[in-house]
Amino acid sequence: MPDYEILKTMAEECGFTHSAPLAVSTLDFMQEVRDMCNARQCNKYNTSWSCPPACGSLQEMRELAAGCSSGILVQTVGEIEDSYDWEGIKDTEKRHKENFGRLLYSLERGLISVIAMGAGACKLCQSCTYPDAPCRFPDRMTVSMEACGLLVSKVCTDNGLAYNYGPGRIAFTSCFLLRDQIKARLNSQD
Ligand code: SF4
Numbered sequence: 792m793p794d795y796e797i798l799k800t801m802a803e804e805c806g807f808t809h810s811a812p813l814a815v816s817t818l819d820f821m822q823e824v825r826d827m828c829n830a831r832q833c834n835k836y837n838t839s840w841s842c843p844p845a846c847g848s849l850q851e852m853r854e855l856a857a858g859c860s861s862g863i864l865v866q867t868v869g870e871i872e873d874s875y876d877w878e879g880i881k882d883t884e885k886r887h888k889e890n891f892g893r894l895l896y897s898l899e900r901g902l903i904s905v906i907a908m909g910a911g912a913c914k915l916c917q918s919c920t921y922p923d924a925p926c927r928f929p930d931r932m933t934v935s936m937e938a939c940g941l942l943v944s945k946v947c948t949d950n951g952l953a954y955n956y957g958p959g960r961i962a963f964t965s966c967f968l969l970r971d972q973i974k975a976r977l978n979s980q981d
Contacts, residue, residue, distance in 0.1 A: 811952035813862035820940035841913035859968035887963035
């Protein structure tokens, strides 16, 4: 699977600690997961172009994913003292978002077109323009896996990647789906 090996190397170079090939056929865009994005459970709801209700319907996500047949799951696993170590959790989240941005940039620079699904709301700008002005970077804005209706633990399990690394460790997970048209171009480099 040479295209995955290329992606894996790129992910490692960008700082991700773990990765696995992603079979797009395993992705289940579930309304009950999307429903967890609501004002009672998440303070990001209705505050960003990358979050519900602005980020697009699950049907639109399904249609986008239908143009992809493979991808990569990526994780940043960090050490924490315990489950109340907010500083350690935030530090790992920050590193994950930096790794995510680096890999997205590397893929785009390599003309590899992807659908990127991140962890949490888009933080590309210090302050999101929502809802007063259009998104500043609609081509780079990323929607979280949860907002896409994906149960992250299930996606990991279905693709052979751990989700829980036990006490003292925290994992943040994201994924990149390769658009089929560009994947062919990547393979032609072999
Ligand atoms: S790119 Fe900027 S304006 Fe667009 S969703 Fe992200 S934070 Fe908001």
